[in-house]
Amino acid sequence: MIKVIINEQDRIWDSSQAGWLNGTIKELQKAGEPVCVRVLIEYGDINLCLSAGTCNNSGGGGRPLNTHENKIVEHWNRLDVEAPPLNSGKLVAFLNQIKTQ
Template sequence: MIKVKVNDMEREWSEINPNWIHDQIKGRQQAGQSVCVIVKIRSGDVNVLLSAGDCPSSTGGGGSPNVHEQEVFDFWERVGMKKDPINSGNLVAFLKQAERI
């Protein structure tokens, strides 16, 4: 299960069109609004919460990530999701790959 939250709008990845992500992110950026993206992934032994953009800081997770979770964190960074401003195309690319988890 993958959930995507852009500011206050949350959807299941399986139920949305990538254009929704582009519209949510680019629309807010063009309006000068801050953008916070949170992605929740739960599949097998993977249970991660990823964030990008202007999100409230968190205290972190409940321990060290397992091998598969670390791969997800590494891929999140490789596609550029830790950079500002958020690139909606990179987010969609990440989510399409994450479907295979």
């Protein structure tokens, strides 16, 4: 399962949610509101929470990443999803690509 949380709204991710994600982020940015996006990924041996935007981060999960989690984090970093300003296109690309991995 992949869940995307934008501020207080959340959805289980599939590619049909791209319009919701893009629209929500753009509306918040246009209104000058801070945007926090969290991506929760849970399947098999993967249990990750990645965040971008203006989120209050509480730190890591306290355990080392396994091989699969590390690959996902590397992909997140390679796409530079966290780089300001928050780019919904990068986020959608990341989500669609990890869905197929």
